Amino acid sequence: MPDMVSIAQPIQQSFNPYTENGGTILAIAGADFSVIAGDTRQSEGYNIQTRYAPKVFRLTDKAVLAVNGFAADGNMFVKKVRQRLEWYRHAHAKDMPIRAIARLIQTMLYARRFFPYYVYNILGGIEEDGTGAVYSFDPVGSYEREACRAAGAAQSLVQPFLDNQIYFKNQTPAPGTSFPAHLPLQTVLSLVIDSFTSATERHIEVGDGLEIYVVVAKGSTSAQGLQNLRGVQELTATDDGERVFVVRRELKKD
Amino acid sequence: MSIMELNGGSVIAMVGKDCVAIAADMRLGNQALGISSKFERIFPVTDRIYLGLPGLATDVATLRERFRFRVNMYTIKEEREIQPETFAHLVSSTLYEHRFGPYFIEPVMAGISKTPSGAVKPFIAATDLIGCLNFAKDFVVAGTASTKLYGVAEGLWEPDLEPEDLFETISQTLLNATDRDAFSGWGCIVHIITKDKVVTRTLKGRMD
Amino acid sequence: METSFALTGKGYVIVAADTTSARSIVKMKVDEDKIKTLSPHLLMAYSGEPGDTVQFAEYVERNIRLYQIRNIYPLRPSAAASWIRRSLAESLRSRKPYSVNLLLGGYDTATFDPHLYWIDYLGTISEVPFAAHGYGAYFALSLLDRYHDPSASLEEGLATLKRCIDEVSKRLVVSPGKYKVKIVDKDGVREVEL
Numbered sequence: 001m002p003d004m005v006s007i008a009q010p011i012q013q014s015f016n017p018y019t020e021n022g023g024t025i026l027a028i029a030g031a032d033f034s035v036i037a038g039d040t041r042q043s044e045g046y047n048i049q050t051r052y053a054p055k056v057f058r059l060t061d062k063a064v065l066a067v068n069g070f071a072a073d074g075n076m077f078v079k080k081v082r083q084r085l086e087w088y089r090h091a092h093a094k095d096m097p098i099r100a101i102a103r104l105i106q107t108m109l110y111a112r113r114f115f116p117y118y119v120y121n122i123l124g125g126i127e128e129d130g131t132g133a134v135y136s137f138d139p140v141g142s143y144e145r146e147a148c149r150a151a152g153a154a155q156s157l158v159q160p161f162l163d164n165q166i167y168f169k170n171q172t173p174a175p176g177t178s179f180p181a182h183l184p185l186q187t188v189l190s191l192v193i194d195s196f197t198s199a200t201e202r203h204i205e206v207g208d209g210l211e212i213y214v215v216v217a218k219g220s221t222s223a224q225g226l227q228n229l230r231g232v233q234e235l236t237a238t239d240d241g242e243r244v245f246v247v248r249r250e251l252k253k254d
Numbered sequence: 255m256s257i258m259e260l261n262g263g264s265v266i267a268m269v270g271k272d273c274v275a276i277a278a279d280m281r282l283g284n285q286a287l288g289i290s291s292k293f294e295r296i297f298p299v300t301d302r303i304y305l306g307l308p309g310l311a312t313d314v315a316t317l318r319e320r321f322r323f324r325v326n327m328y329t330i331k332e333e334r335e336i337q338p339e340t341f342a343h344l345v346s347s348t349l350y351e352h353r354f355g356p357y358f359i360e361p362v363m364a365g366i367s368k369t370p371s372g373a374v375k376p377f378i379a380a381t382d383l384i385g386c387l388n389f390a391k392d393f394v395v396a397g398t399a400s401t402k403l404y405g406v407a408e409g410l411w412e413p414d415l416e417p418e419d420l421f422e423t424i425s426q427t428l429l430n431a432t433d434r435d436a437f438s439g440w441g442c443i444v445h446i447i448t449k450d451k452v453v454t455r456t457l458k459g460r461m462d
Numbered sequence: 463m464e465t466s467f468a469l470t471g472k473g474y475v476i477v478a479a480d481t482t483s484a485r486s487i488v489k490m491k492v493d494e495d496k497i498k499t500l501s502p503h504l505l506m507a508y509s510g511e512p513g514d515t516v517q518f519a520e521y522v523e524r525n526i527r528l529y530q531i532r533n534i535y536p537l538r539p540s541a542a543a544s545w546i547r548r549s550l551a552e553s554l555r556s557r558k559p560y561s562v563n564l565l566l567g568g569y570d571t572a573t574f575d576p577h578l579y580w581i582d583y584l585g586t587i588s589e590v591p592f593a594a595h596g597y598g599a600y601f602a603l604s605l606l607d608r609y610h611d612p613s614a615s616l617e618e619g620l621a622t623l624k625r626c627i628d629e630v631s632k633r634l635v636v637s638p639g640k641y642k643v644k645i646v647d648k649d650g651v652r653e654v655e656l
Binding site (some may be wrong): 134148154156157158159160161163164165169171194195199201202 | 352402404405406408409410424425429430433434459
Binding site for chain 2 (some may be wrong): 470546548551554555561580582584585586587588590593599603652
């Protein structure tokens with residue numbers, strides 16, 4: 001029997017507090033609406049943990065937050081943002097405006113600069129002036145207001161497609177015409193569904209289900225076409241005027 | 255430092271109605287430094303077969319020479335032009351010969367084959383760097399922008415595109431994908447192969 | 463650090479290489495000629511691993527010369543470039559590869575036009591209007607993007623080269639002191655002082 005002392009070696013213990021849970025999120029701003037979408041598959045490596053884990057959350061009637069990356073951090077982060085929004089409501093008797101939520105998210109993320117929430121955030125909704133807004137963040141709080149953004153596992157598949165179809169990159173308008181700065185809701189919804197079916201086709205971490213949140217500004221006509229859409233549900237909670245809808249669709253499960 | 259990403263570059267091929275298209279960017283780089291914006295990585299094999307060679311630039315040149323030699327030998331011995339399907343297997347076996355010390359290239363090929371009845375059949379294929387063949391029915395991609403190419407192509411491509419529409423589709427796919435890839439871009443070249451002619455166009459795009 | 467530049471112009475190629483030969487932090491020599499004349503209308507600037515450079519350059523030089531003796535005519539620039547590239551590519555997958563980077567400038571006496579090839583130790587080849595190797599490339603290439611003109615006269619070409627050399631001297635910490643500058647055109651090869 002070998003001498004126990006001679007084979008004994010120091011063992012390096014380590015614990016990795018992070019993991020990556022796949023999935024993809026996407027948001028597009030319209031003139032008076034905003035669309036925020038995410039798939040519902042949650043995976044770890046080649047293992048699917050669940051086919052329905054929402055990544056997109058209604059914060060207020062004018063703000064929806066999508067979180068992608070490490071799911072545990074994401075859920076905790078949404079919980080903390082919602083808590084701060086509730087405190088704001090109690091203090092000011094109104095919902096926090098979206099640009100203020102964006103700045104709040106920055107400070108909350110940067111507060112954890114040296115032990116970050118391992119999540120990419122995309123915040124979509126309606127600005128106080130009634131325009132559609134999308135804010136995108138990195139894990140430590142760098143943020144920017146944009147017209148469209150994809151994040152997560154299939155970001156590299158979806159973002160160049162959006163550059164082409166939303167920003168009309170590499171396209172030239174017909175003589176005497178120009179490209180629209182904002183697309184109508186129907187077009188945006190079609191592009192979102194196309195993006196996710198494409199990503200599902202080519203990326204193993206994307207699929208199962210799709211949740212598309214639509215935030216519509218006060219008095220906007222965009223809400224009309226939405227009511228008789230397949231799989232739509234209204235989530236509006238207040239009578240401020242802004243309305244929130246969610247459209248649920250199936251994605252391939254293989 | 256990945257060998258496959260040392261020089262950068264991407265290639266894509268697509269099937270249309272009685273036509274195929276193959277396109278690539280023209281950047282040659284050394285990691286982040288751009289060396290040339292006129293680097294060719296697509297080569298004609300016969301009048302109807304084109305071969306794209308994204309990957310390590312030294313192997314682009316070596317494999318081009320090697321395939322020219324082997325196709326010439328085939329033509330002399332068989333006294334006929336090589337068919338796209340046969341050529342794909344030639345590519346595959348040439349790469350697999352170097353299974354444990356490979357050429358760092360992921361070839362993409364496009365061609366048109368004539369069936370015995372006289373009809374034309376579009377053909378595209380790609381392999382990995384050790385020659386595993388992928389005969390796709392729609393499109394194939396390779397290179398540093400491959401993930402981006404997959405995403406855009408999956409969104410834009412549709413079956414039975416006419417040559418001019420196929421040109422627009424492959425061009426938009428390549429342009430928008432390479433614009434999101436730091437190692438690809440710096441000019442693009444597109445070949446549209448139909449049964450009786452090949453149209454080659456260079457594209458004007460971003461040069462950053 | 464070793465640096466070499468080359469640029470084409472109207473009927474000529476200018477090739478420049480620094481003249482320092484360094485070992486670690488010590489300059490061993492300051493008048494080393496690192497541009498070989500391979501044939502009457504062909505220049506090759508070489509840099510890289512000390513030992514490999516001269517060995518490989520002389521191997522190329524002798525083989526190009528041998529071809530000329532056997533065939534009366536020398537190899538044209540594109541043919542010479544292909545042969546040299548192939549030598550490096552074969553060496554790359556050998557037991558001890560040559561670690562040599564090259565700039566090959568030549569004047570094609572059959573078509574009356576200048577050619578310049580950028581070649582690295584892997585066997586990567588590219589015909590370019592201007593080229594550089596070493597840390598100097600990071601400064602020179604952007605200047606050449608701005609100032610290079612393929613139809614420029616020799617004086618203008620040399621002025622552009624001077625810009626590159628001056629910029630490298632000004633901004634590169636480990637800049638070389640002196641350069642040897644050679645020109646190849648219809649009259650053959652000659653050396654010039656800047």
